[in-house]
Amino acid sequence: MSIETKQAIKYRKPSAEDGSRIWKLVQDTGSLDLNSPYCYMLLGHYFNDTCLVAEDRGRMIGFISGFRPPRNPETLFVWQIAVARSHRRRGIAKAMLTELLAQDGCRGVRFIETTVSPSNIASRRLFLGFAEEKSIPSTVTVGYGADMFPEETPHDDEPLFVIGPFFNDI
Numbered sequence: 001m002s003i004e005t006k007q008a009i010k011y012r013k014p015s016a017e018d019g020s021r022i023w024k025l026v027q028d029t030g031s032l033d034l035n036s037p038y039c040y041m042l043l044g045h046y047f048n049d050t051c052l053v054a055e056d057r058g059r060m061i062g063f064i065s066g067f068r069p070p071r072n073p074e075t076l077f078v079w080q081i082a083v084a085r086s087h088r089r090r091g092i093a094k095a096m097l098t099e100l101l102a103q104d105g106c107r108g109v110r111f112i113e114t115t116v117s118p119s120n121i122a123s124r125r126l127f128l129g130f131a132e133e134k135s136i137p138s139t140v141t142v143g144y145g146a147d148m149f150p151e152e153t154p155h156d157d158e159p160l161f162v163i164g165p166f167f168n169d170i
Helices: 003-008 016-029 037-046 092-101 121-133
Strands: 009-012 052-056 059-067 075-083 111-115 138-144 158-163
Touching (some): 016 037, 059 092, 092 121, 111 121, 121 138, 121 158
Parallel strands (some): 075 111
Antiparallel strands (some): 059 075, 138 158
């Protein structure tokens, strides 16, 4: 990543007003499950302490959504990470994850959980590489099997990735 690119990218919490732009970004990835625009508005309004957008010169080029499960507040569950095609392979997804973990909304997080389908090679590399680079233990276990999804919308298995525990700033 060039210095110019690093300086141009800004990270911030999303707002409800970002919902339609987030929806468009996720749609344009062509690989993520697309939720309703309303869902992205809710994430920006109610869960913005555990979500993040990335902008390059005012253009939204990245989004990460997550939440802290009420019964497990030491965990950040990462729901989606989207990076615009024009900005891929520059380390932006990893930078967003690192930036999100540094936010006040993630204070006290010791584990990251996410589900990643076997066909999503980029996300698998992101999470396993993140754990390896930071020397954090990681495991992959059964998450949500394909048989749990409706027949009308076939879906791959979603294995559960658990990264942690970690005890210091990432």
